[in-house]
Amino acid sequence: MDGLLALAISWFVLVGIVYLLNRSAVxxxxxxxxxxxxxVRYVEAFTRRLSFVPLRAYLVVALTLFAVPVFVAIPFVRPDGQVQILWGFLYMLVGGTLNALGALFRGAPPEEAAARSAGVTPIIPGVTLPWDQLPYMAVAVAVGVVLHELMHGYAALRYGIPVRSVGVFSLFYILSGAFVEPDEEQFKKANTEAKLAVLASGVAVNVVVALSAMLLGVAGAWAGLQGAVFGVPAYGVQPGDRVIGIHGCGLQDAVYTPDDLLTKLNVLAGLGPLMGINKTVNCKPGDKVTLVAASWLHRYEVTLDYTSFTTPPRINWLYTDGSLYLGGVRPGDVVTKIEGCGRTWETPTSGQLLSAVIETRAVCRAGDSVRVYVERNGTLHVFNVTLVEKGGKIFYGLGPGSLPMIGYDAGPIKRDQLYNTDFTKLVFWLIVVNYGLAVLNALPIYPLDGGQLLAAAIQRRLGEKRGNAVVSAVTWVLAAMLIFNIALGVLGEQYRILQSIR
Structure with a gap:
């Protein structure tokens, strides 16, 4: 509620300033x-400064950037510099719609169908978006929308289309934006090249901003502006300070976000394979782990014994068709030792239990029997477990979260006590908002930029009447898909991903 109060105060301060400058604008x-x-004169001044850009080259670049996020793919640059590919949104929208419909027809619940959809989530402050994220999103929206409209005006003026007015609007930060109004009659009379340039320019600049924000995130990570901010004292790190690196047991990594920190701590605990991470570490008794922490004034290091980053070998859950469950082991049991195939594995931690399970796959075969020692309600039990096979490998029945995870099930700190830095949150929303503006406006749905661009291109070929019919059909089909994915995202509660951002 404190964040909401601060937001309301800032809004009324802003409204008061605008009221003093222009009473009719409030x-x-x-x-x-x-x-x-x-x-308009500011747009004209901006246009004059960039008038040296050749129009033909500008058109090619603008159309390329316009097409990339929706019809092709764009790179996603992570803070550590790794590059992933985000496929064209139109492909995700059509494919996600078909996959989700197929799941629903098979009787799947909305949550499962939503996981197969395009993942479209409406951003509604206080409902799908935590209030404390609104200031960062508002800045990102202001940057994205103002530049989007500015480039529309730039292209219009470069092609000789007058701009009648420029404006801004906001409804308590929630619905905010800017607009540039080219002369409608002159725009209609303009040639196809001019129309394409004007319509593509807004999306193109949003793509540039999104990619630039990704590179800014890499630079900020290198400068130590990211990390996991601690909300409570833990591991010798004080509240408000952030962990930016972790060293020890062969791990020498930077830390970028809270989830990144917890992932690396669980890898350190030997639980990487349960998270789909093949990277392993080799910690031994007496080994030390160093956390690199930073406050506003200085950096410092906290050195701890590696046992500070281990969890007990307690079973949280099991697949019922796995070897352990079939052999009598149940959730809540603490596995202390495994014997069999000529070997003995002591398992004082969950990481060592997982290592023992992996090692038995190399020395045992399906049908062999191992003895599993467990503590259940303070009593020792021994089970003769016959190893079963699944997918060509011995299958114990362990899955993600079957063993206690640091930050979720065990450890001195929980995930909801870790926060992103202000820099990380701003970069995140600059990427999300500008990518979202780009793909939404580039969709061939009339009257969005993509729909108008499609109309300008297709009417030249088919004439106005037949062209309008094609544009209308495409608009209705894609709009229905978009609405379906949004509704499914709400029903399937995909917005909880946004609510987990801290």
Whole structure:
């Protein structure tokens, strides 16, 4: 509620300033709508400064950037510099719709169908988005929308289309934006090249901002501006300080986010394979682990025994068709030792239990029997477990979360006590908002930029009447898919991903 109060105060301060400058721009102190012909001169000045850019080269670049996020793919650059590929959103929208519909027809619940969809989540502050994230998103929206409209105006003026007015609007930060109004009659009379340039420019600049924010994130990570901010004292790190690196047992990594920290701590604990991570470490009794921490004033290191990053070998859950469950082991049991195939494995930690399970696959075969020692309600039990096979490998029945995970089931700190830095949150929303603006506006749905661009291109080939029919059909089909994915995202509670951002 403190964050909401600060947000409300900042809004009324902003409204008060705007009211003093232009009383007619304030509507009931809840909305700002400022439209001015005088602001056009700033767009004209910006256009004059960039008038040296050749129009033909500009058109090619703008159309390429316009097409990439929706029809092709764009790179996603992680803070550690690794590059992943985000496939064209149109492919994800159509494929996600078909996959989700197939799941629903098979009787799957909305949650499962939503996991197969395009993952479209409406951003509604206080509902799907925590209030404390709104300031960062508001800045990202302001940057993305202002640049989007500015480039529309730039392209219009470069192609000789007058701009009538420029304006901004906001409804308590939730619905905010800017607009540039080219002369409608002159735009209609313009040639196809001019229309394509004007319509593609806004999406193109959003793609540039999203990619630039990714590179900014890499630079910030290198400068130590990211990390996991601690909300409580743990591991010798004080509240408000952030962990930016972890060294020990062969692990020498930077830390970028809270989830990144917990992932690396669980790898350190030997639980990487349960998280789908093949990277392993080799910790021994007496080994030390160093956390590199930072506050606003200095950096410092905290050195701890590696046992500070281990969890007990307690079973949280098991697949019922796995060797352990079939042999009598149950959730809640603590596995202390495994014997069989000529070997004995002591398992004082969950990481060592997982290592023992992996090693038995190399020395045992399906059908062999091992003795599993467990503590259940303070009593020692021994089970003769016959090893079963699944997918060509011995299958114990362990899966993600079957053993206690640091930050989730065990450890001095929980996931909800870790926070991203302000820099990380701003970069995150710059990427999300600008990518979202790009793919939404580039979709061939009329009257979005993509729909208008499709109309301009197809009417030239088929004529106005037949072209409008094609554009209308494409619009209805894609709009229905978009609405379906949004509804499924709400029903399937995909917005909880946004709510987990801290």
């Amino acid at each position: 509507r009931y102190f809840l909305a700002i709508y400022w439209k001015s012909e005088r602001l």
